[in-house]
Amino acid sequence: xxxxGLGGLPLALICGGFLVAALLFYGSVPLTPDVSYFLVADGRxxxxxxxxxxxxxxxxxxxxxxxxxxVWLARILGLSPxxxxxxxxxxxxxxxLMLTRYVLQSAGETHKNTSMLLLVLAAVLTIAPxxxxxxxxxxxxxxxxxxxxxxxxxxxxxxPRTSLRILVGLLxxxxxxxxxxxxxIPLLVEVFLLWETRNxxxxxxxxxxxxxALLAVYPLLVWQFTPQYFTEILPxxxxxxxxxxxxxxxxxxxxxxxSFGLFTSIAAYMIWRLGLQQRGExxxxxxxxxxxxxxxxxxxxWPYQLLPAMIFALIPxxxxxxxxxxxxxxxxxxGSIGFxxxxxxxxxVGAQNLRLASIDSLFAGRKPQRMMALTHDLGLVFPYxxxxxxxxxxxxxxxxxxxxxxxELIPVxxxxxxxxxxxxxxxxxxxxxxxxxxxxxxxxxxxxxxxHEIKYIAWLSxxxxxxxxxxxxRLVNSTGMFEVWELQ
Numbered sequence: 064x065x066x067x068g069l070g071g072l073p074l075a076l077i078c079g080g081f082l083v084a085a086l087l088f089y090g091s092v093p094l095t096p097d098v099s100y101f102l103v104a105d106g107r108x109x110x111x112x113x114x115x116x117x118x119x120x121x122x123x124x125x126x127x128x129x130x131x132x133x134v135w136l137a138r139i140l141g142l143s144p145x146x147x148x149x150x151x152x153x154x155x156x157x158x159x160l161m162l163t164r165y166v167l168q169s170a171g172e173t174h175k176n177t178s179m180l181l182l183v184l185a186a187v188l189t190i191a192p193x194x195x196x197x198x199x200x201x202x203x204x205x206x207x208x209x210x211x212x213x214x215x216x217x218x219x220x221x222x223p224r225t226s227l228r229i230l231v232g233l234l235x236x237x238x239x240x241x242x243x244x245x246x247x248i249p250l251l252v253e254v255f256l257l258w259e260t261r262n263x264x265x266x267x268x269x270x271x272x273x274x275x276a277l278l279a280v281y282p283l284l285v286w287q288f289t290p291q292y293f294t295e296i297l298p299x300x301x302x303x304x305x306x307x308x309x310x311x312x313x314x315x316x317x318x319x320x321x322s323f324g325l326f327t328s329i330a331a332y333m334i335w336r337l338g339l340q341q342r343g344e345x346x347x348x349x350x351x352x353x354x355x356x357x358x359x360x361x362x363x364x365w366p367y368q369l370l371p372a373m374i375f376a377l378i379p380x381x382x383x384x385x386x387x388x389x390x391x392x393x394x395x396x397x398g399s400i401g402f403x404x405x406x407x408x409x410x411x412v413g414a415q416n417l418r419l420a421s422i423d424s425l426f427a428g429r430k431p432q433r434m435m436a437l438t439h440d441l442g443l444v445f446p447y448x449x450x451x452x453x454x455x456x457x458x459x460x461x462x463x464x465x466x467x468x469x470x471e472l473i474p475v476x477x478x479x480x481x482x483x484x485x486x487x488x489x490x491x492x493x494x495x496x497x498x499x500x501x502x503x504x505x506x507x508x509x510x511x512x513x514x515h516e517i518k519y520i521a522w523l524s525x526x527x528x529x530x531x532x533x534x535x536x537r538l539v540n541s542t543g544m545f546e547v548w549e550l551q
Contacts, residue, residue, distance in 0.1 A: 074178055078160060078185040082153045085189035088408070089196050090149040093415040095367070098197040099446030100460050101126060102144045105134040107455070115291035119458045119488065121300045124289045125240050125281070126199055145449070152197050156188050159205045163212045166231060169223035170216035183381045184208070187374055193407040194414070195367035199241040204354075204371040206238030207248055210270055211350045211375065214252050215343035217268075218259050225269050232273020239274065240281045244360045248353035248371060249274065255349040259342055299464055302473055303481060306466035307511050308362035315359065319369045322403075326376045327351055333383040344379045351375035364510075415446070422447040422502075425547050427540055431500040435492065437519040438504035439466050439511060456498035458488050462519070469515040486526035493532040501536060503546040 133151035354372025
């Protein structure tokens with residue numbers, strides 16, 4: 064079918080097919096640790112828990128707020144939060160596609176290019192995420208998508224109507240609020256637009272004003288509804304969370320970065336050398352480069368953090384590959400991308416099933432009802448907890464402040480204070496939440512620790528209150544890397 068003739072019902076059916084496939088796939092596969100944790104945490108908030116008091120999370124509250132609606136709806140309907148959440152993300156994808164379509168139509172984009180872009184977006188936004196589905200970076204890319212599409216139109220001398228531009232800016236501002244690093248995406252887009260148009264007035268257009276307004280209001284909302292994030296969590300996170308960072312060279316040598324570089328280079332060559340499209344195609348490239356800067360600035364090397372960069376890089380690559388006259392080139396280009404995406408989905412399924420099986424084997428047939436883990440690794444017990452409907456009996460999703468102690472990244476007196484704070488909270492949880500099983504992580508060779516041991520029991524035992532609470536537990540299984548303790 065030619066793109067010139069693709070529109071209306073056929074286009075909607077194809078895009079809808081991608082969304083239905085995503086719903087069926089992600090709805091049947093265990094969610095990644097971060098996503099499953101936030102579903103559990105939002106359930107506790109609905110039960111009355113106070114963020115940053117009863118839930119000691121390093122991320123600002125937008126992450127709780129954006130995942131709260133599907134958890135609330137799941138309770139109303141009596142359905143699985145997992146399935147409702149996946150459907151919720153698919154609805155947001157559909158909304159992003161529809162708004163992008165309105166932006167393109169309002170700006171006067173051709174029907175052919177609009178149809179082609181929507182098809183590419185439907186495929187990339189549903190298949191490419193894999194382990195990043197429903198992550199903050201996935202939401203950020205979805206919310207920024209109409210803004211980048213509008214910027215691409217502006218680079219070609221067209222612009223959507225003012226009301227759309229303000230809406231696009233507000234939504235993009237929400238997406239950028241997940242992490243300050245994400246601001247690299249609009250920053251590089253605006254740098255390119257300024258270079259391309261030589262018009263400083265574009266910096267005060269509707270998109271930018273809407274984005275700036277949202278970014279200005281968000282900290283005020285955080286202070287109004289969750290002031291403890293600024294008073295309790297942020298100082299501790301700034302002191303200790305750098306322990307999760309890895310050397311820059313190691314970050315940039317990640318395979319995902321090489322893949323991004325390949326797609327971006329080919330897309331840039333096709334735009335520059337082959338002249339297949341107007342200057343707006345460069346906006347997608349620069350948005351992708353902004354996503355790469357965001358990934359590198361976080362210095363953790365976690366693949367899901369590269370998702371916005373990959374999405375924005377794949378768009379001009381696939382758009383221009385579809386325009387190449389050579390059938391062989393199109394087959395190779397789309398075939399290789401399709402194979403890579405399917406392989407990513409298969410690896411995601413395998414990793415999730417292995418994660419659940421490994422934790423299940425630790426319990427050796429035991430069925431925990433309330434669970435805690437003394438670990439620095441969120442991925443250790445999630446999504447096992449969410450999948451099995453286990454009550455998470457801890458304020459901490461993981462003891463994220465202790466790697467900085469083990470790696471001696473903070474002064475001695477501050478290390479003692481950090482350990483004392485962790486011991487105080489863990490002790491209260493053991494007494495009040497009464498987990499029937501506690502997993503203790505004995506690993507020191509993880510990508511975060513790199514040989515630095517965290518002596519959970521020894522360090523927490525500096526508190527007499529912890530020693531007394533812990534005396535109610537006995538060791539029932541040990542693999543050398545993990546221990547399982549049971550409440551007596």
